[in-house]
Amino acid sequence: MVRGTLFYLVGASGSGKDSLLEGCRRQLPAQLRCCIAHRYITRAAGAGGENHIHLSEAEFHLREELGLFAMHWYSHGYHYGIGNEIDAWLDSGANVLINGSREYLPKAMAMYDELVPVLVDVAPDKLRQRLIKRGRETPDEIECRLARHARMVAQMPDCTLRVSNDGKLEEGVQALLNLVMTHGVQHVEIEPHCLNG
Template identity: 45%
Template sequence: MKGRLIYVIGASGSGKDTLIKAAANALAEHPGIRFARRCITRPADPDGENHLPMTRDAFNARVQQGQFAMQWSGNGHDYGIGMEINTWLNNGNTVVVNGSRLWLAEAFARYPDLVPVLIEVSPSILRQRLQERGRESAVEIAARLQRHQQIQPQIEHCIVINNDGALSEASRAFIEAIRQPVRDTALCR
C-alpha cells in the first residue's frame, strides 16, 4: 500500500476522540488525509466520537459480508473500520484510525507499515476524565483504570503524545505526527 496508516491508541478517556476531531477540523482542506469513521455497537453520543452506531445484528451482517478491514470487541461493544481505508491507502492517502491497543498486533499483521500513535495521560487525569464524561459507573471506571494498567502495547516504537496539559499542545503534536513522516519515536511501554 502506498499511503500511511496512522493507528491511534490509548486508554478510554485519554482524549483520542478529542484529538482526532481537532485534527480532522484542522486538516479538512488536505485531500490526501482521511479520517476513518468507526462502526460501533453503542448509541451515538453528541459529545463523544463521531461513529456510526449500529445494532449487533447489523454489525454481524457487515462482518459476514466482509465489509470491515479491521474489527474487534472491547468494553462490551464491537468496533469496525470499513474496507474503504484500503482504497484510500492504495490511492496514497494518509489514513487516521482510532484503534485498539489489544488489536494492535493484528493491525500490524495486516498493515506492517502502520504508524502507531499512543495518547498518554496520567492515571489521575484519566480517572477525572472518565468521571466527567459520565458514561460509566464508579465500578466501571475502576475496572477501566485497572484494565489500562494491564494493557501495554507490545511494540518497539511509536509516537507518544502526552495529553495531560492543554489540548492545543497535544493537538499540535498530533497534527504534526499526521502531516510529517515519522522521524522521532519513543519506546512504547
C-alpha cells in the same frame, strides 16, 4: 504509487482520543493527505461521545459476512468495525488515522506493514481526575481501569509513537497533526513495522 501510512491510535478511556480526532477533522491541512476513518459500532448514535456510524447488530454482521470491514472486534458489549474503504485510501497514497483497539493491535500490525501505533499519553493522576469528573465509575473501578492502562502501556510495541494529551486540547491536536506530518509517507518512507523486523 507509495501506499499511505496507517496511524493506529490507542489510549485509555478518558485520554481524549475522540476529542483529538474531532479536533484534527476540523483543521486537517490538505498537505497532510490524511483521511480520518469513522468507526462502525453497534452502539447507539450519539452515545459515548464518538462521531461514529451506528449499525444494528444484524447490519453489522451482514457487512462482516460481505467482507466490508478491514478490521473488526468486540468490546464492552459492542461490535466495532473499520471499513475496508481505508484500503482504497492507503492505495491512493493517503495517510489514514483510525481509532483502534489495543487488544486488536497485534492482528492489525500483522495485516498492515505500513501501520504505525500511536499512544495517547496522559499522566496517571490527570487521567484519574478526568475519570472522576466524568462520573461513570466507582473509585475502585477507576483504579482498575488505571491499572489496565498501565499494563497496556507496558505492552505497547517498541515502535509506538506517543502524543501527549496532558495539556490543552488544541496542543494535543497540534501534536497529533505534527506526528502525521513528520511520519506520513509524503515526508519519509516508513519502514515495515517492528513486528516484521
